Amino acid sequence: MQNHKFGLVLPIILISYLMILLDNSIVFTSTVKIAADLHMDAQNLAWVTNAYALTFGGLLMLGGRAGDIIGRRRVFISGLTIFTIGSLLVGLAQSGPMIIGMRALQGVGSAILAPTTLALLMDNYTGSMRTRAIASYGATAGIGASFGLVIGGLIASYFSWRDGFLLNVPVGIILLILTLKVVPRVNGQGGRLDWVGAITSVIGFAGLIYSINGAYGRLLASIIAVVFLGLFVWAESRTKNPLMPLRLFADNERSSAYIARFFYLGAMISYFFLVPQAMQHVYGYTPLLAALGFLPETIPQFISATVLARLNNRFTNNQLLVTGVVITLVGLASGAVVGIHGGYFWALAVPMVVIGIGQGLSLSPLTVAGVAHTDPAIAGAASGVVNTAHQIGGSFGLSVIVALTSGFTKAAVSYDHAAVLMAGFMLIALLATLNILRNSRR
Numbered sequence: 001m002q003n004h005k006f007g008l009v010l011p012i013i014l015i016s017y018l019m020i021l022l023d024n025s026i027v028f029t030s031t032v033k034i035a036a037d038l039h040m041d042a043q044n045l046a047w048v049t050n051a052y053a054l055t056f057g058g059l060l061m062l063g064g065r066a067g068d069i070i071g072r073r074r075v076f077i078s079g080l081t082i083f084t085i086g087s088l089l090v091g092l093a094q095s096g097p098m099i100i101g102m103r104a105l106q107g108v109g110s111a112i113l114a115p116t117t118l119a120l121l122m123d124n125y126t127g128s129m130r131t132r133a134i135a136s137y138g139a140t141a142g143i144g145a146s147f148g149l150v151i152g153g154l155i156a157s158y159f160s161w162r163d164g165f166l167l168n169v170p171v172g173i174i175l176l177i178l179t180l181k182v183v184p185r186v187n188g189q190g191g192r193l194d195w196v197g198a199i200t201s202v203i204g205f206a207g208l209i210y211s212i213n214g215a216y217g218r219l220l221a222s223i224i225a226v227v228f229l230g231l232f233v234w235a236e237s238r239t240k241n242p243l244m245p246l247r248l249f250a251d252n253e254r255s256s257a258y259i260a261r262f263f264y265l266g267a268m269i270s271y272f273f274l275v276p277q278a279m280q281h282v283y284g285y286t287p288l289l290a291a292l293g294f295l296p297e298t299i300p301q302f303i304s305a306t307v308l309a310r311l312n313n314r315f316t317n318n319q320l321l322v323t324g325v326v327i328t329l330v331g332l333a334s335g336a337v338v339g340i341h342g343g344y345f346w347a348l349a350v351p352m353v354v355i356g357i358g359q360g361l362s363l364s365p366l367t368v369a370g371v372a373h374t375d376p377a378i379a380g381a382a383s384g385v386v387n388t389a390h391q392i393g394g395s396f397g398l399s400v401i402v403a404l405t406s407g408f409t410k411a412a413v414s415y416d417h418a419a420v421l422m423a424g425f426m427l428i429a430l431l432a433t434l435n436i437l438r439n440s441r442r
Contacts, residue, residue: 008182009124010133012175013117014140016080019168020110021144023087024052026152028272029287030161032280037161040096042406043213049273050209050395051100055107057391058202061243061384062193064115071188072123076116077179083109084172091165123186149298153291196235197243204229205392213399245381253436254382257369260432261389264325264366266397267332267425268359273398274418275348281411282340293344297352304360318437321365325433328358329426336419340412369436397425
C-alpha cells in the first residue's frame with residue numbers, strides 16, 4: 001500500500017486491538033460488582049481473569065502461526081468472530097461457571113486476533129506509512145493501559161459491568177463487515193499447525209493454575225499438569241515446526257528474561273486485580289473513583305515508556321531493564337511497608353507513581369531480552385514465548401497470591417499480605433534480571 005492515506009485497514013486493526021485491551025480493564029474495575037451479582041468468592045473471582053489469560057497465553061503462539069499458514073485475513077475474521085460471540089455470552093452470564101467459561105472463549109478469540117492485528121499492519125503498509133502505523137499501534141497500547149481503567153470505571157459505576165462486554169457486539173459486527181469489504185485477501189504460506197503442542201500446553205497450564213487456586217480435585221489437577229506439560233515438552237522436542245523450539249532456552253539472556261517476565265507479570269497483574277478491590281472495600285470508592293485512583297500509575301507508565309527510546313541511546317537494554325525492575329520493586333515494597341490503612345496518598349498514590357515509572361522502563365527491555373540473539377527461523381517463536389510468559393505468569397502470580405490471602409476475612413488484612421507477596425514476586429524478577437546483567441558483563 002503505497003498511497004499516502006491509511007484507508008480503513010488501520011482503523012480496523014487499532015479498534016480491534018483496543019477492544020482486547022479495554023476488556024481486561026473493565027474486568028479489573030468491575031470485580032466487586034461481578035462478585036456480588038454472580039455470588040462469587042475471591043478464588044472463583046480470580047478465574048474470571050485466569051480463564052482468559054490461560055487460553056489467551058496458551059494459544060497465542062498457535063494464533064500467530066495460523067495467520068502465517070492459513071492467511072491473516074481469514075484468521076483475523078475467525079478471531080474477531082469468536083471474540084464477539086464470547087463478549088456477548090460474558091455479558092449475558094448468569095453464574096460464576098458461565099462467566100468463567102465464556103471468558104475462556106474470549107481468550108481463544110484474543111489469542112487468534114492479537115498477533116494477527118500486527119501481522120495485518122505489516123502486510124498492508126510499507127516504508128514511512130508502516131513506521132507511522134506501528135507508532136499508532138504503540139500509542140493505542142498506551143492509551144488502552146492509561147485510560148482503559150477509567151472507561152471501565154465509568155461503565156461499572158453508571159451502567160452495568162455487562163454493558164462493557166455487550167458493547168463489543170455491535171462494534172465487532174461492524175468490524176467484521178468492514179474487514180470483509182476492505183481488507184485484501186492474501187493466501188497463507190501453507191504448512192502444518194502444531195496442534196499437539198497447543199492442546200497439551202493449554203491443558204498443562206490450566207491444570208497448574210487450578211492445582212493452586214481450585215476448589216475441588218487439586219491433586220488430580222496437579223497430576224494432569226505434570227503429565228501434559230511433560231507431553232508438551234516431549235512434543236516440542238520431536239515436531240519439525242514446534243510452537244516453542246526448546247533451543248530458545250539455551251541462551252541465558254532469553255531464558256532469564258522469560259523467568260523475569262513470568263514473575264514480573266505475576267506481581268503486576270495481581271496489583272491491577274487487587275488494588276481496585278481494596279479501594280472499593282477499604283476506602284468505599286465507587287468503581288469510577290477506583291479507576292481514577294489508578295491514574296498515578298498508568299500516566300507515569302505511559303510517559304516513561306515514551307522517553308525510553310531516548311534513554312536507549314545512552315544506556316544498554318540490560319541496564320535499563322535492571323533499573324526499571326528495581327524501581328518497580330521499590331514502589332511495591334513501599335506500599336507494602338505503609339499498609340492500606342496508611343491512606344490513599346501514602347499507601348497507593350505515591351507507590352503508584354514509582355511503580356508506573358518502573359513498569360514503563362521494564363516491559364520493552366524485557367521484550368528485547370526475550371528475543372535476543374535469535375536467528376530468523378526462531379524469532380517469531382521467541383516473540384510467542386515472551387507473550388506466553390506474560391499471560392501465564394500473570395495468571396500464576398494471581399492464583400498464588402489469592403490462594404494465600406483468601407483465608408483472611410478483613411479486606412485490609414488480605415491486601416496487606418498480598419502486597420508483601422507481590423513485592424516478593426518482583427524480587428524474584430529482579431534476581432533473574434541481575435543474572436542477565438552478570439552474564440552480559442562476562
